[in-house]
Amino acid sequence: MPHSPRYAAPELSDRVLRLLGALVREYIEHGEPVSSQWLAGHGGCAVSSATVRNVLARLEEQGYVKQPHTSAGRVPTDLGYRQYVDGLVQGRRPSRSAPEVEARLRQGGTVPEVLAHASHELTRQTQHVGFAWAPAAERLLQRIEFVPLDAGRVLVVVVAMNGEVAHKVVPFAGPATREQLIEAANYLTAQYGALSLTDIRARLLEEMQAERALYDELFARTLALAQETLASLPGESHVFVSGAPTIADLGLSPEALPTLRALLAMLEEKDRLSRLLTAYLEDSGLTIVIGTEHLSPDLQSLSLVLTTCSDGARIGIVGILGPTRMRYSRAIAAVDSVSHAMSRVFAS
Amino acid sequence: MPHSPRYAAPELSDRVLRLLGALVREYIEHGEPVSSQWLAGHGGCAVSSATVRNVLARLEEQGYVKQPHTSAGRVPTDLGYRQYVDGLVQGRRPSRSAPEVEARLRQGGTVPEVLAHASHELTRQTQHVGFAWAPAAERLLQRIEFVPLDAGRVLVVVVAMNGEVAHKVVPFAGPATREQLIEAANYLTAQYGALSLTDIRARLLEEMQAERALYDELFARTLALAQETLASLPGESHVFVSGAPTIADLGLSPEALPTLRALLAMLEEKDRLSRLLTAYLEDSGLTIVIGTEHLSPDLQSLSLVLTTCSDGARIGIVGILGPTRMRYSRAIAAVDSVSHAMSRVFAS
DNA sequence: CTTAGCACTCAACGGGCGAGACTGCTAACA
DNA sequence: TGTTAGCAGTCTCGCCCGTTGAGTGCTAAG
Numbered sequence: 001m002p003h004s005p006r007y008a009a010p011e012l013s014d015r016v017l018r019l020l021g022a023l024v025r026e027y028i029e030h031g032e033p034v035s036s037q038w039l040a041g042h043g044g045c046a047v048s049s050a051t052v053r054n055v056l057a058r059l060e061e062q063g064y065v066k067q068p069h070t071s072a073g074r075v076p077t078d079l080g081y082r083q084y085v086d087g088l089v090q091g092r093r094p095s096r097s098a099p100e101v102e103a104r105l106r107q108g109g110t111v112p113e114v115l116a117h118a119s120h121e122l123t124r125q126t127q128h129v130g131f132a133w134a135p136a137a138e139r140l141l142q143r144i145e146f147v148p149l150d151a152g153r154v155l156v157v158v159v160a161m162n163g164e165v166a167h168k169v170v171p172f173a174g175p176a177t178r179e180q181l182i183e184a185a186n187y188l189t190a191q192y193g194a195l196s197l198t199d200i201r202a203r204l205l206e207e208m209q210a211e212r213a214l215y216d217e218l219f220a221r222t223l224a225l226a227q228e229t230l231a232s233l234p235g236e237s238h239v240f241v242s243g244a245p246t247i248a249d250l251g252l253s254p255e256a257l258p259t260l261r262a263l264l265a266m267l268e269e270k271d272r273l274s275r276l277l278t279a280y281l282e283d284s285g286l287t288i289v290i291g292t293e294h295l296s297p298d299l300q301s302l303s304l305v306l307t308t309c310s311d312g313a314r315i316g317i318v319g320i321l322g323p324t325r326m327r328y329s330r331a332i333a334a335v336d337s338v339s340h341a342m343s344r345v346f347a348s
Numbered sequence: 349m350p351h352s353p354r355y356a357a358p359e360l361s362d363r364v365l366r367l368l369g370a371l372v373r374e375y376i377e378h379g380e381p382v383s384s385q386w387l388a389g390h391g392g393c394a395v396s397s398a399t400v401r402n403v404l405a406r407l408e409e410q411g412y413v414k415q416p417h418t419s420a421g422r423v424p425t426d427l428g429y430r431q432y433v434d435g436l437v438q439g440r441r442p443s444r445s446a447p448e449v450e451a452r453l454r455q456g457g458t459v460p461e462v463l464a465h466a467s468h469e470l471t472r473q474t475q476h477v478g479f480a481w482a483p484a485a486e487r488l489l490q491r492i493e494f495v496p497l498d499a500g501r502v503l504v505v506v507v508a509m510n511g512e513v514a515h516k517v518v519p520f521a522g523p524a525t526r527e528q529l530i531e532a533a534n535y536l537t538a539q540y541g542a543l544s545l546t547d548i549r550a551r552l553l554e555e556m557q558a559e560r561a562l563y564d565e566l567f568a569r570t571l572a573l574a575q576e577t578l579a580s581l582p583g584e585s586h587v588f589v590s591g592a593p594t595i596a597d598l599g600l601s602p603e604a605l606p607t608l609r610a611l612l613a614m615l616e617e618k619d620r621l622s623r624l625l626t627a628y629l630e631d632s633g634l635t636i637v638i639g640t641e642h643l644s645p646d647l648q649s650l651s652l653v654l655t656t657c658s659d660g661a662r663i664g665i666v667g668i669l670g671p672t673r674m675r676y677s678r679a680i681a682a683v684d685s686v687s688h689a690m691s692r693v694f695a696s
Numbered sequence: 697c698t699t700a701g702c703a704c705t706c707a708a709c710g711g712g713c714g715a716g717a718c719t720g721c722t723a724a725c726a
Numbered sequence: 727t728g729t730t731a732g733c734a735g736t737c738t739c740g741c742c743c744g745t746t747g748a749g750t751g752c753t754a755a756g
Contacts, residue, residue, distance in 0.1 A: 048699050071706050071749045157505055167513045210659055244612040252600030262591040396730050419718045419737045
């Protein structure tokens with residue numbers, strides 16, 4: 001809902017739209033309030049500055065622009081940015097394939113590596129914080145292995161269809177031979193192969209409830225083992241973030257400090273970002289969240305440009321996080337191309 | 349060498365030392381230049397401000413303090429901090445055991461988890477960037493496992509003595525049954541168990557050179573597999589860093605910007621920090637690096653307080669990275685206690 | 697509806713001034 | 727010889743204030 005403000009916005013005439021677009025572009029480019037005079041000259045309309053002033057006055061009433069102080073030029077508000085990016089999104093051409101991007105992503109074979117490369121690529125292209133996210137819940141089990149370590153511990157290795165591997169050391173009391181463990185692992189693999197890890201978790205719980213006494217004790221214990229591993233698997237969902245150094249460019253005004261802190265906290269606790277992202281997961285395709293449309297008050301001077309990508313089963317999110325005053329056109333192009341490349345990489 | 353400036357420093361009299369110490373303490377506490385008047389009152393010496401001025405003039409000549417401008421109080425230089433922390437280190441009491449810290453570290457069983465907790469604990473105690481490092485080269489092999497994934501790929505799992513686990517998916521052309529792979533893994537485990545991974549790497553290379561033709565082809569290929577895995581093992585050395593949000597407290601003066609950028613880059617590419625740390629690995633015990641004693645020019649306004657910790661075989665480094673003007677006494681206490689706790693956790 | 701013109705507003709800049717904080721220096725003193 | 731009181735000097739900081747210039751809103755004419 002936040003990224004669809006048209007509910008109350010009256011239609012803007014073509015000329016007004018052109019002026020607003022020119023204003024936003026110019027402000028994004030140079031970061032300084034745009035004057036009516038400049039717009040009269042470079043706004044794409046053959047009108048005088050006085051006329052532009054009338055237009056701007058109305059735009060200000062309607063909340064699209066504001067002036068930092070009297071006798072300053074206009075600056076776009078979040079609503080103004082919204083209008084602008086809606087125009088951009090409307091007119092964007094379908095992302096052309098970028099073989100060099102795809103090649104970069106393919107450098108790493110595993111899912112985490114691809115995600116890492118994707119986020120780096122986004123940072124490289126936009127000079128902002130880039131991220132790439134993939135839900136691990138969709139991973140499908142290929143096989144599970146138990147490796148006895150010492151008396152009290154077993155290493156559980158879970159291999160997913162996509163080649164992703166997770167492991168966990170789990171306490172395991174009681175005797176068990178290597179062969180028994182292998183057998184149990186084989187049984188579990190046969191039983192649950194090709195199911196998603198979340199499904200398996202649910203089924204394991206059921207099975208542990210229902211048939212607790214039916215099988216031998218060893219089997220019950222391995223079930224518990226598998227359950228415990230799946231429940232606490234590290235990297236349940238992967239988020240890769242890059243471009244931390246670029247946030248130094250956000251500026252160092254005192255009011256930017258809470259933003260800085262919030263951003264750094266997000267980089268450190270990636271779960272936060274993960275949570276933020278999943279909120280936008282259902283909107284398929286390109287999503288742009290601008291400033292105050294955000295949830296967190298500390299992130300109000302930032303914008304989020306992201307898109308989902310999929311090859312059918314697997315879905316992921318790639319995007320960037322940057323200042324509200326960012327080059328949205330470039331951001332959209334970058335996000336499009338990386339998303340496109342990632343979809344292709346995952347598809348193969 | 350950088351942290352031992354006494355080469356040219358003349359001995360300072362007891363009174364001078366006391367005044368310098370009071371000055372540094374006061375400046376650390378309040379961040380403002382300290383005046384002779386204040387020192388006369390609170391410096392621990394019953395002298396007039398005029399006398400203090402004489403002392404300060406000499407300290408300034410010798411480079412221990414400086415004034416931001418004429419008619420301002422004195423501020424410690426890096427050399428002044430050095431003198432101060434040397435005094436602190438001299439008089440520090442052997443770190444008392446802190447059971448609650450140890451308990452926190454024990455929450456996670458694996459080495460990475462302990463390191464993560466250690467860095468968090470350091471951040472918690474000091475409000476600065478905390479880090480914990482452990483060299484993986486010292487890991488001793490407990491066992492190696494090969495898990496066939498599909499036609500062309502094998503999952504190699506390496507388990508170290510300490511329970512640390514690393515895995516890697518490696519291309520593996522040609523046919524091999526599960527049993528053959530298990531046999532090969534058992535052989536390698538028997539052969540190289542309890543050796544350090546670096547040793548094993550070297551030996552594998554030798555063996556591959558020397559006996560290339562002696563064994564059957566499958567064995568040669570598994571050797572190559574093991575070699576490749578060990579060579580590119582992710583997490584060769586672990587560094588955990590926490591406290592990114594605290595760097596927002598460094599201030600936002602324009603001259604702090606390159607520092608901010610360098611710090612963020614370090615958080616992102618932990619290898620950099622890793623390299624920085626290994627330079628101090630040989631100095632056992634507490635090491636404090638202050639400002640310009642650093643290698644990188646962008647880190648000159650920062651200080652590093654770190655200590656090695658060991659239980660004999662394993663060694664690690666824990667420490668913090670903060671502004672030159674930090675509470676060194678608190679930093680030392682924190683680093684001591686965490687190092688102590690980590691040594692104990694690893695010892696058990 | 698557009699435009700030229702005009703009066704108005706306000707941030708930014710810079711100089712000047714007074715207050716205040718400390719210092720360095722000097723001369724007297726133990 | 728080391729310490730101290732006193733004093734003059736220096737520099738920052740905050741303040742006021744006038745000037746400048748950019749850019750606006752308004753009005754009246756086209």
